[in-house]
Amino acid sequence: MEIEALIDDLIAREGGFVDHPADRGGPTRWGVTEAVARAAGYRGAMRDYPRSAAASLYRSRYWLAPRFDAVAARAPRLAAELFDTGVNMGTGVAARFLQRALIALNRQGRDFADIAVDGRIGPRTLAALAAFLDVRGERGEIVLLKAVEAMQGERYLRLAEQRPANEAFLYGWLANRLADPMEDGR
Known part of the structure; x- marks a missing residue:
């Protein structure tokens, strides 16, 4: 399976914006936590975190690295x-x-x-x-x-x-x- 398909499946499973009170990871979008997004340089609201940024992060940090x-x-x-x-x-x-x-x-x-x-x-x-x-x-x-x-x-x-x-x-x-x-x- 190609990484693009894996990323698409992962993002579909993770869904959009979530901020569950029991989740220590805090707000997430596309499965990316706020802390991880910030560490990658994102400064906006997590509700607005771009899907393309999540896909790029998944490819570089969780596949290639x-x-x-x-x-x-x-x-x-x-x-x-x-x-x-x-x-x-x-x-x-x-x-x-x-x-x-x-x-x-x-x-x-x-x-x-x-x-x-x-x-x-x-x-x-x-x-x-x-x-x-x-x-x-x-x-x-x-x-x-x-x-x-x-x-x-x-x-x-x-x-x-x-x-x-x-x-x-x-x-x-x-x-x-x-x-x-x-x-x-x-």
């Missing part, structure tokens, strides 16, 4: 999940999910050496991904995808348990980020 585009060259479905997870939880979190899964699946180093869990997609993470996919094939991408989703789901549950106000968002996080769109008719 964390090198999810490099993951997409070998594992496009996995890269799409990392992108979405990165937007919602931070790109470092998404990268750490991938790194942890790769380490746990390397059969105690028989398939490839352990890598650092540092939240950065670099040459070693990409080499580990390539080695894993060479050994496990196309199904390996699905296994990695499910492992990342499992860690993501656990984190959502923990966030709701640790802060009851987050229960307002839990169903949406799970439905919009983890449910298979083919299973729920979307």
Whole structure:
């Protein structure tokens, strides 16, 4: 899937302007929080944050900078999940999910050496991904995808348990980020 389509899907899912009282991120538009928009140089009202600015930010900060585009060259479905997870939880979190899964699946180093869990997609993470996919094939991408989703789901549950106000968002996080769109008719 191309990044433009991923961005379009993400923006459609996130919707327009939202300012939920339980959301620590404050006002958002197109899924971009006010703090992130300000850090990118936007100074206007969040209600007026341009869609084009959100798309540009998603492409540069959440696709290219964390090198999810490099993951997409070998594992496009996995890269799409990392992108979405990165937007919602931070790109470092998404990268750490991938790194942890790769380490746990390397059969105690028989398939490839352990890598650092540092939240950065670099040459070693990409080499580990390539080695894993060479050994496990196309199904390996699905296994990695499910492992990342499992860690993501656990984190959502923990966030709701640790802060009851987050229960307002839990169903949406799970439905919009983890449910298979083919299973729920979307």
